[in-house]
Amino acid sequence: MEAEKVRIGISSCVLGEKVRFDSGHKISNFVTKELSPYLDFVSVCPEVGIGLSVPRPTIRLISNEERIALVETKDETKDYTESMLSFSHNTVDQLSQDKLCGYIVCAKSPTCGMERVKVYKHKRADKEGIGMYTEVLMTKMPWLPVEEDGRLNDPVLKENFITRVYSLQDFYDSMGDEVTAGKVVAFHSRYKLSLMAHDPSSYKELGRLVANVKEYDTEEFYQKYRLGFMLAMKKRASRKNNTNVLMHIQGYFKKYLDKQQKAELAKVIDEYRTGILPLLAPLTLIKHYISTYPDEYLANQKYLEPYPQELRLRYGL
Template identity: 40%
Template sequence: MHEKIKMGISSCLLGEKVRYDGRHKLDRFITDTLGQYFEWVPVCPECEYGLPVPREPLRLVGRPESPRLITIKTGIDHTEKMLQWAEKKLGELEQENLCGFIFKSKSPSSGIVGVKMYTPSGIPSQRGAGIFGGAFMKHFPLIPVIDDGRLHNPQLRENFIENVFVFQRWQKIQKSKSINDLVEFHTNHKLLMLAHSPRHYSSLGQLVASAKRVKQEDLFSAYIQGFTEGMRLLATPKKNANVLLHISGYFKKLISADEKQELLEIIENYRMSFIPLIVPITLIKHYVRKYNIAYLQRQHYLNPHPMELMLRNHV
């Protein structure tokens, strides 16, 4: 049995009938597939704030940096009270040890990006984040977030889930505040970071190398900020192929010329987007097991999340 990871989620995505029209937005991928690995902490800002179901729909009015939450027909402004509720709710969520949050897209309360902003006369002019979604990201800047729309983009979904599992591992070492644990975390995630951002891979390596010259609190803070920033960059086929070639160097004296040529051809076919990442990864994991290469066995790059999620099966 695997340990379920705590994940915040907009209640309507679990099938709860809490939307303004009395309906839900049940997402079967979330409940049936992700639900095997995550323990849900549902939140519906509008209901928990005190609005009824059904209710008059809301929209955001003003500018992205300071939106107002206003009912469409009657023009009632719920901004200040919603922000007061959000502050209290965020304090409660601090106790949940969340490792991620899936928000309802386009929601004026829960959306995190691309939510329509209207002028006072009702004309859509800009896009931004919902009241609660925006407040959550400011309060928990390190926690991975996504909305249900982007969750169904294979590349964005893989990146999000990868970040969730990384954040869970970070929470565990953060409790000890041990430099040895930090070094181990860094070592185990080296190739994963290289696939996301070679620049952050380099700068984090330098930071860890200077660990004894940096205050421990400053070290941990700077490390996770840089690590989170790097992991939010997408691992492209080109960057992944570079990591795969780097890994293949560990086998150059162990496998035959034909096997080496086969591996290089598979990596190139992946780089050209002819085959999914799982193909070269499977062959590489075979060689890692066969030749018992300890450094590669500890790399989360080869096992960043449960294989059953099939996140590396897309082209």
């Protein structure tokens, strides 16, 4: 049976739709060729959404003492700020009901850019802004994995983004139609090693939150855990943290492995630590030992397979 695709938002131009000011697009081959078999895309172009034509005059963000505004580049009297903000809030409110699990936005865009967007003031442009639509998106849905198309060419950022997307999907699937504290606690148990790799301090904080679940009503606990978990997973798993997790897993096999097997596993972990081998090498050996010496806790850890392995994202880590 084919797995259900994960639903994420995306800037229309990144999908190859010809919606840019010059009737062009910014198609991402990674998105359209490698991710499309796994993800269901919700395409949004804010400019088209507020009724601007294709092609159209260019627009940009400007700043004065009062506010950031979205205006036409050659005629600042043509101000689209209010219509863009209205569209952004209405669209994001709708998307938040759909349980999106991620969003890929177009870099540098005055509506969709995630960071370092040009903001013009006093005839000077500072790369300090966020696209007007994306700023609303990230403010209203702070737990949502958001990434720019260009940054997805970086293997570490790419792997981190996809991990977060699938983690959020797993969270929603685990909660089902009714959220219970027990479901959150069970979910947390499966992600303990992932949290140790991504953010050890948040691993401890979320552990305390889960331990004190009875102090919160269910909705408050759900919201607090989702945000804390997704912010922790946003931090990239470092080689040092991954090594600590691998050594932690190694301890589970002490009484099963013979001297040679222990030495082999220790060597592979150390060669990952020093950058000789990719993360995939120790994980493959560990999965082999789990199949040989079953351990329910380890077998359930999403750290070992956070997304479909066919995506091949850990080959370069």
